[in-house]
Amino acid sequence: MKSSWRLGATACVGGFALMAYELVAARLLAPSVGSSTYVWTGVIGVIIIALSAGCWLGGRVADYRHAPQDVGLLLIIAAALVVATMLSANDVLRWLTTALDEPRIQAVVAALVLFAPASFVLGAASPYLAKLNVSSLDTAGRSVANLSALDAVGGIAGTFVAGFVLLGAIGLNETLALVAGILLATSWLFMPRWQWRLRALMVGVVIIAALSGLCAPKRGDVSVETPSAHYSIVNYTNNGRQIRGLVTGPTGVQSGVYLDGAKDLPFWYTRRMVETTIAAKPRTVLLLGGGAFTMAEYMARQLPNTQIDVVEIDPGLENISRQYFGYQPLPNVKLIFNDARTYIQHTDQRYDVVLIDVYNGGEIPYSLLTAEYGNELARIVREDGLVVANLIAGLNNTPCRELFAAFDAVYRRTWPYARYAAQHRDLSRGNYVIAYSKKPRTMPAAMSPLQPLGGTLYTDNFIPNDRLYEACRRAVR
Structure with missing residues (x-):
């Protein structure tokens, strides 16, 4: 592939998306599963496993194919799976906390269901990028190292931008939608002209799904994001009096006032x-x-x-x-x-x-x-x-x-x-x-x-x- 800048940009975007996604994962689980070391361990461990499995399979497939458009397809699939996380998280976590009692198992299963699929696909894209960027065995080490460095730079940016800015400024679902949008935009770099209608249709479906999740009427409690935490505002009755409570985790109301x-x-x-x-x-x-x-x-x-x-x-x-x-x-x-x-x-x-x-x-x-x-x-x-x-x-x-x-x-x-x-x-x-x-x-x-x-x-x-x-x-x- 002649345009190595596209490969570098994609590696950077992949790193950004993955780290932003990982931060969202821990925040998304906190209200239902908690934010203990167990939860972070489950999220990080599962995402690393998914990445490793994706890299392994992607490398094997890349050995048999030299198709740049496959990278674009993988990015579209990853974006769709990120949107699926946004749309299904509440239902999955509601079922999970009812069906399972052990926090470690809850964290691992939640990460497997919600975050492993997209992480697997992003992992599969890495060996594709590496193969496309290698034009000579004499410069293979440098070519792969450059992509790895750009992936790390993207990961650093994703960590700081998501953690310090996005989660507190726009919220969890909006951050997921933004990550999906960035992946979709990057996929167009690898879209051959003869496939543009099919790819445009796929991108359109993902965008419509994301918008439906963002625009869906909010049910039940009010959710509020700050740069460092996720909160729920709940109204309930106790001893005949209406109370508004602040919930910071899965263990109940942490603070409250009477609504009268x-x-x-x-x-x-x-x-x-x-x-x-x-x-x-x-x-x-x-x-x-x-x-x-x-x-x-x-x-x-x-x-x-x-x-x-x-x-x-x-x-x-x-x-x-x-x-x-x-x-x-x-x-x-x-x-x-x-x-x-x-x-x-x-x-x-x-x-x-x-x-x-x-x-x-x-x-x-x-x-x-x-x-x-x-x-x-x-x-x-x-x-x-x-x-x-x-x-x-x-x-x-x-x-x-x-x-x-x-x-x-x-x-x-x-x-x-x-x-x-x-x-x-x-x-x-x-x-x-x-x-x-x-x-x-x-x-x-x-x-x-x-x-x-x-x-x-x-x-x-x-x-x-x-x-x-x-x-x-x-x-x-």
Whole structure:
């Protein structure tokens, strides 16, 4: 093939499409399957397997054919499969989470069904491009290396553009449609004139399918994308009252407000955390994990003379909270958009009360469950200060108790006195609010003494976070 620039451009586009597709994969699975290491492992592993299989088969076929138009056909097929992912994802994930319980199997099966086919086809195109680009054995190494480098450049661009721009600016489905469109546009570089009608028909069908997915009326919950996360806004009824909730993963509502305009807190654990904080009469409060900022706003109204700093990793949540949850900024609330661990490491501020309500897909991030984190937190809590945390675990079965004990070990060595409240003490797994202090202090009547649990104190070097959480979840199924 004479026009090597077309081959290089196609390699670059293939790398871009694949990495953007991989980022979409993890984000698409997060609301239904979660965003744990298990999910990322399943997605990355399956896509690499599909790519390898595609390269193997594509190489064998390329040895028997020297047809540039095959590359165009492969790109059209890949675009069609990307659109199929967009159209079928909700139904596939709904079936998957009903039929399978094991998160690792869920992640692998979801990746096989939704993302392996397009990855396989993109992998098959690579050896075609390599063969077409080799004109002499003397320059074969350079020719293949150039294509590999351009593929890597495209992958780098796809990673940064999709991760930093597209997912937060236009959304998941729109990003998939854009990837499909780029693949379709590139396919025209390999379209012989005598086949243009057939190829145009195929491209048109894919475009119509993509548009039907983008323009289809949205059913049920509202989905909102930010550069770092996918959120669902859900309305439901609890005890006869309408609640709007913010969902960040497969484990339920993370934050919410009453739709009747009342500023009460709908969730038991937030009420208990605020009650414990108010009883401490703090001058300064740090809240790690903002959610929809409902707890921060309520607490600020109850403690107008208290400075409340809220650390939230996702800046996009401020607009979401204003638009869907009626969040109103108050003068004694400061929103700090940063990672919780990073903020703790670098701040010079010290606090009377630190509230910890940080979850990612139903799990506390492993970086907030280690000895090093506990040491860093101790630096910013005043000597007579209080640490109040929300934990989803249990005391009535061994796996959930092991998770609880690992959590307790992080705080217990600095703050030996602990009291706790449980929403349902007889449940194997549920919400617990635990308050830690260096000295005995007066607590709300609902808080009972918590004896040391003798848990393992893990470190940044080793903490089996996913195993602990998965064992607890499996124990209560």
